[in-house]
Amino acid sequence: MEKLSLPKSKIKVLLLENIHKSAVELFKRNGYSNVESLKDALDADELKARLKDVHIIGIRSRTKLTKDVLASAEKLLTVGCFCIGTNQVDLECAKRLGIPVFNAPYSNTRSVAELVLAEIVMLFRGIPQRSWGAHEGEWDKTVKGAREIRGKIIGIVGYGHIGTQLSIIAEALGMQVRFYDVEEKLALGNAVPCRSLDELLAISDVVTLHVPETPETKNMINAAKFKKMKKGAFFINASRGTVVNIPALADAVKSGHVAGAAVDVFPKEPAGLNEKFKSPLQGLRNVILTPHIGGSTEEAQANIGGEVAEKLVKYSDNGSTPGAVNFVEVALPPQSDTTRFMHIHRDEPGVMARIAEVFSKREINIAGQYLRTDGEIGYVVTDVMGRVKVGAGIRKDLAAIPGTVRTRFLYEAPPK
Ligand code: NAI
Numbered sequence: 001m002e003k004l005s006l007p008k009s010k011i012k013v014l015l016l017e018n019i020h021k022s023a024v025e026l027f028k029r030n031g032y033s034n035v036e037s038l039k040d041a042l043d044a045d046e047l048k049a050r051l052k053d054v055h056i057i058g059i060r061s062r063t064k065l066t067k068d069v070l071a072s073a074e075k076l077l078t079v080g081c082f083c084i085g086t087n088q089v090d091l092e093c094a095k096r097l098g099i100p101v102f103n104a105p106y107s108n109t110r111s112v113a114e115l116v117l118a119e120i121v122m123l124f125r126g127i128p129q130r131s132w133g134a135h136e137g138e139w140d141k142t143v144k145g146a147r148e149i150r151g152k153i154i155g156i157v158g159y160g161h162i163g164t165q166l167s168i169i170a171e172a173l174g175m176q177v178r179f180y181d182v183e184e185k186l187a188l189g190n191a192v193p194c195r196s197l198d199e200l201l202a203i204s205d206v207v208t209l210h211v212p213e214t215p216e217t218k219n220m221i222n223a224a225k226f227k228k229m230k231k232g233a234f235f236i237n238a239s240r241g242t243v244v245n246i247p248a249l250a251d252a253v254k255s256g257h258v259a260g261a262a263v264d265v266f267p268k269e270p271a272g273l274n275e276k277f278k279s280p281l282q283g284l285r286n287v288i289l290t291p292h293i294g295g296s297t298e299e300a301q302a303n304i305g306g307e308v309a310e311k312l313v314k315y316s317d318n319g320s321t322p323g324a325v326n327f328v329e330v331a332l333p334p335q336s337d338t339t340r341f342m343h344i345h346r347d348e349p350g351v352m353a354r355i356a357e358v359f360s361k362r363e364i365n366i367a368g369q370y371l372r373t374d375g376e377i378g379y380v381v382t383d384v385m386g387r388v389k390v391g392a393g394i395r396k397d398l399a400a401i402p403g404t405v406r407t408r409f410l411y412e413a414p415p416k
Contacts, residue, residue: 009033011316012075014050015058017041019082020305023058030313048072056312058082065089070097077408078102078315080308081325084295091326095377098344098405100327102311106161107303108295112210112238113165115294117173119262120206122288123234124149128260129285145259150174155204157197158211158239159185166208167191178204182216198228206234213240221245226252238264238294250280253287260286264294319381319410328372328379338367338383340410341394346403347378354401355380364388377405387413 008031015023015037027035041062042050051057051073058080059065065079067090079089081103094101122128124147133140154170156163159181167177167188177191180200187193194200197220201207207229211217221237222245229235235258237244246267252258263281269292270277281287314320319342322331334340345351352371359366365385372379388394398407 011055011077012036012053013056013058013312014038014054015082016063017060017082019058019060020301022302022305023080023082023309024305026306026309027313030317032313032316044069051076056080056316058308058312059088061085061088063088065094067093070094070099078312080312082304082308084108086325089326095326096405098377100315100321100324102308102315102323103325104304104307107307108297108300109161109165111297111300112162112294113169115264115290116162116166116208116236116238116262117169119236119288120149120154120170120175120208120234123206123236123260123262123286124152126260126286128288132285151176152205153178153203155179155194155200155207156191157181157200157207157209159191159193160210160212162239163210164188166210197225201225201228202230204230204233206236208236209239209243211239211243213242217243219243219245221249223248223251226258229258231257232259234259235261236263238262241265241267241269247280250284253281253284260288262288262290264290265292317410319408321379328374328377330370330372330379330381332368332370332381334411335367335383335413337386337413339386339388339412341382341384341398341407342410343380343382343398343401343407344405345378345380345401346405347373347376348403351378351401351403352380355382355398358394358397358401359384362388362394381410387415 011032011034013027013032013035018039019037024035024037044066047069053075054073055075055077057076060083065088070090070093076099078099079094079101081089081101084103084105086101086103089101091101126145130140150173152175154175154177156167156177156179159179163179167179171177171189178194178200179191180194180197220243226248235249249261253261266279277291281289311323318332318334319340320331321327322329343355366382367385368383370381395407395409
């Protein structure tokens with residue numbers, strides 16, 4: 001029987017930074033027995049030494065996969081960032097080396113939506129200032145300014161994963177949902193789109209931001225936009241710190257035009273426990289300040305473990321790359337009666353013809369081919385009919401094609 005280029009038991013998985021056990025469980029369920037999970041991050045030298053025989057690495061934000069580290073990781077097939085951000089990895093370099101990088105952008109969607117909803121309730125009841133007061137011995141039982149959220153208008157800016165999730169749960173509590181998005185979006189439930197941001201600002205009792213960080217969203221909410229908000233409305237930002245001009249928000253709160261706010265993300269956030277957090281919003285009693293924890297829940301961590309491990313397994317098993325942040329996306333169902341090869345190459349003319357030739361000269365029939373290119377690299381997965389002689393000959397020929405970055409034999413058809 002022909003051997004797979006890499007049987008699962010030989011694929012070494014290294015998980016760093018205390019990644020949730022859901023990831024280990026998923027690898028094991030899928031037949032990956034060689035999984036090591038470490039509590040801490042590793043520095044560059046330790047990483048280089050460890051990565052020599054690692055095929056799949058899982059990291060969070062503290063492990064830096066620089067050009068230097070990646071270049072020394074000869075066996076590395078793929079990288080999983082068990083978090084949202086991927087700037088700890090040199091993505092361009094990984095791409096050129098034929099290493100897809102995956103992350104988990106949506107595992108904490110629900111966590112953010114829940115926190116925002118809770119903050120809306122707290123703000124409408126004036127809880128931040130009353131809690132603060134109670135800690136200091138005040139006993140303020142006034143009803144004035146304490147309101148239910150039922151029937152109030154929530155204006156959601158950015159109707160993506162989080163915005164839509166929030167839309168559903170806010171409506172379930174009786175809020176009227178209005179939203180604004182630069183893209184055409186399907187309104188869920190009874191939600192109604194606004195034609196412009198200004199229209200949304202003018203009608204909402206609470207405005208909440210769920211947009212990405214882009215040049216267009218930088219300082220999107222500034223002094224002029226706060227003026228456009230309804231007097232006495234609330235404001236929430238749990239998206240990205242650069243979207244809001246914080247001194248302008250502080251002014252709007254101090255003047256009473258904005259009745260209260262909840263802010264989770266800031267233009268400048270402390271790098272670690274040793275750095276002090278400073279913001280013009282500190283000391284304002286009707287402002288809830290949280291240290292960028294909108295998506296940080298135990299459930300989200302478990303979801304991230306499963307989501308990223310699943311993407312890594314799908315890539316390793318079938319060559320599928322959907323969700324890769326630095327790589328062309330090829331999604332392919334596994335076929336039952338074919339043998340599958342993958343080939344990553346520099347995107348230059350003639351490579352596909354040479355790949356076809358490797359099979360045709362052996363009279364092997366190609367059953368299907370999936371190719372994507374991005375001008376820099378090309379990625380093709382080739383299914384050939386049945387169970388063919390897939391020994392070193394084919395792989396050697398594929399590897400010898402000029403422009404090849406890497407090639408692998410993924411699985412073989414079962415015997416008839
Ligand atoms: P998403 O990509 O699913 O949705 C973003 C939406 O904003 C899209 O529908 C997009 O069309 C829209 N959009 C883009 N530019 C816009 C503009 N100028 N005006 C109006 N709409 C615009 O993203 P998702 O997952 O919903 O995340 C939203 C934000 O939340 C991101 O910035 C993300 O970084 C942040 N986030 C914060 C967390 C926290 O811990 N506080 C945790 C998770 C995400």
